[in-house]
Amino acid sequence: MPEESNFIWPKNGYFYNIYSSKPFHIETNKLIDHKAEENVWSEPVLFTDSSTVAIKADMPGGLGGSSDDHVHYDFVEWWIILKGQLEFQIGNYQPFIASTNDIVSAPIGLRHLIISSGNKQSVRLIIGVPGGSGHDNKKLKGSQNDPIPKRKNPPNLIHTDMQEIIKKFGCSSWSKTILKNQHTQAELISEKPNTNNSSKYKDSFNQWYIVIQGKIIFSFDNDKDINAVEGDIIYIPKNFVYYVKSLGTKNSLRISISKPR
Numbered sequence: 097m098p099e100e101s102n103f104i105w106p107k108n109g110y111f112y113n114i115y116s117s118k119p120f121h122i123e124t125n126k127l128i129d130h131k132a133e134e135n136v137w138s139e140p141v142l143f144t145d146s147s148t149v150a151i152k153a154d155m156p157g158g159l160g161g162s163s164d165d166h167v168h169y170d171f172v173e174w175w176i177i178l179k180g181q182l183e184f185q186i187g188n189y190q191p192f193i194a195s196t197n198d199i200v201s202a203p204i205g206l207r208h209l210i211i212s213s214g215n216k217q218s219v220r221l222i223i224g225v226p227g228g229s230g231h232d233n234k235k236l237k238g239s240q241n242d243p244i245p246k247r248k249n250p251p252n253l254i255h256t257d258m259q260e261i262i263k264k265f266g267c268s269s270w271s272k273t274i275l276k277n278q279h280t281q282a283e284l285i286s287e288k289p290n291t292n293n294s295s296k297y298k299d300s301f302n303q304w305y306i307v308i309q310g311k312i313i314f315s316f317d318n319d320k321d322i323n324a325v326e327g328d329i330i331y332i333p334k335n336f337v338y339y340v341k342s343l344g345t346k347n348s349l350r351i352s353i354s355k356p357r
């Protein structure tokens with residue numbers, strides 16, 4: 097396990113890293129605003145015991161260098177779309193479009209190629225694993241177009257359509273495993289607004305959250321509150337007591353990401 101450390105982004109001072117013993121908050125929207133002048137960019141934002149996370153902005157047609165056909169034989173790479181639309185080619189499956197809040201994963205050994213589509217900038221989180229392979233293994237698409245498997249229920253869908261999931265599971269409070277493999281577990285949690293009440297948690301694993309919908313206050317016994325909005329990332333170290341309160345009138349949605357548990 098590496099030494100505990102924080103890294104500072106040289107250009108803007110947003111810190112991005114752990115293995116921290118304290119919770120922290122990455123205000124993704126501020127980061128995206130900070131980069132407003134640049135259409136195409138990519139920055140690492142988080143490094144945990146389960147995940148490496150980078151944010152990448154791209155323009156239609158893959159002008160940010162998206163068009164890089166490659167494969168990983170050592171981990172499942174996945175993406176959360178924060179903004180815009182992207183065309184994904186995974187393995188020999190028919191190319192498909194993923195939109196804001198959708199999740200896409202590339203199973204081990206399936207080549208992938210990602211091209212920003214639509215007519216605006218796209219922004220996505222790229223989630224890998226510590227020590228995972230880079231883009232060294234090139235693999236081109238085969239000549240056939242296989243249909244994407246018809247299974248619609250998570251976990252481990254190639255394309256998790258967030259709107260479909262919300263429609264399907266409704267507006268009670270629930271939790272669904274979206275992804276589970278040898279390195280990573282991701283749980284999508286829907287929670288009714290609980291303005292008068294916070295839920296208390298103390299988990300035995302390091303995790304990071306990303307807020308998909310709504311406003312969520314994370315509070316602590318001896319630390320200042322984190323007011324998180326859509327797109328924000330919150331890191332919570334294991335065994336840390338924290339409280340979660342969802343604000344507003346509709347359910348909040350967040351994803352918890354950790355090692356498999």
Ligand SMILES: [Fe+2]
Binds near residue numbers: 173
């Ligand atoms: Fe990749």
